[in-house]
Amino acid sequence: MTSASPAAPLVLVSHALCPYVQRAAIVLAEKGVPFERRDIDLAHKPDWFLQVSPLGKTPVLLVHGQPVFESAVICEYLDETHAPALHPHDALQRAQHRSWMEFGSAVLNLIGGLYNAPDEAALQARADELTARFTQLESVLGDGPYFGGTAFTMVDAVFGPVFRYFDVLDDLGEFVRWPALPRVGAWRQALASRPSVVQAVRPDYPALLRRFLQARPSALARRVAGSAPAGA
Template sequence: MSALVLVSHELCPYVQRAAIVLAEKGARFERRWIDLADKPDWFLAVSPLGQTPVLLVDGQPVFESAVICEYLDEATGPRLHPQGALQRARERGWMEFGSAVLDAVAAFYGAPDEVSLERKRAALRERFERLEAALDPLGPWFAGERFGLVDAVFGPVFRYFNLFETVGEAGFFDGLPRVQRWREALHARPSVRDAVRPDYPARLTAYLLARGSALSRRMAGTAAPA
């Protein structure tokens, strides 16, 4: 087995994808944490885009989360992608959809005012309605009984909503039983649970409060003393 180092930022959902796949593979790896606000020179030398994650394989960098996940799936067993070419293409498409959902999540928590916040909420809801139609009807995973790369992509997506709900931002999954079942299964999966540090909720809360967005102001109001 090659020596693996996952260069990570504590809040990056794309890092979490790679960590989930590494855990599903049972691979031994080192986490090397960095501050993206103060990027060290060694990191800039291995990350052409200056972003996390980067996977160092015997010192050689692999960057971009989807590429990292695909590399790990090809290099180590058990395979998380399906065997058929058409099925793999379909799941790759839904992995890209997962990235679009993450963009929509960021647009939601970064919305500057209440009107924009509600508009971004509606856009997120529309994406989850699309997922409801795409999910295997029996579950628990995207494609049924097989945990795959699409599941690894969406584990970090749903983690945001655990926090959103604690500050009163609920209802995203009402009437979407397949999505809700999938979310609960991912929440309980050890590889998903352990992809972040124990203090992740506190760090995410602090990050969102500091955004100065409409959601930040709602959270501050929720947290204010009675």
């Protein structure tokens, strides 16, 4: 691609592993909005990308060629312009859901700390923090299957990519004590089978994630190197 002029009305500029890209892709799929997805290599950013992404990050949504950047802003734009609404109608509930979306971003930061932990002690400390965060979630979840009950919401779009990490991480150790979190576990399973969540990544996502993890100078990388790849 040599220019930012898209052939489709909506173009999602993405990176194959970015969880924030997945959020936007999930929301687009839930709303049934046709879009074109264009993956870029963040290690070799094309000039056209730097023109539409002032922060040099994905995702970017091109709307008739006009860029919208930052995943939270993209998702809010889509919710304002395309049905069905993925936020509650009630203002207080909507604010509470947005608070838990921020909580989800904090969990993603902890996952980053986990895969960057330089030694086993730091790795265990990050794992304990993750279990504590998921325990907080356990206390607020209802009967499900989704965060707010039977309706899929923006909070679910945020946590689908969070849980996806553990499809690979669970093969490398017990970083979250899932048996003690039955409601979180049921929510995770419900999201894992949701078509929008499934389709938000490429089929080779697990292999790409393992390769990414192994390339880090970290304790987790050493675990990846010592484990058999999925499907081997």
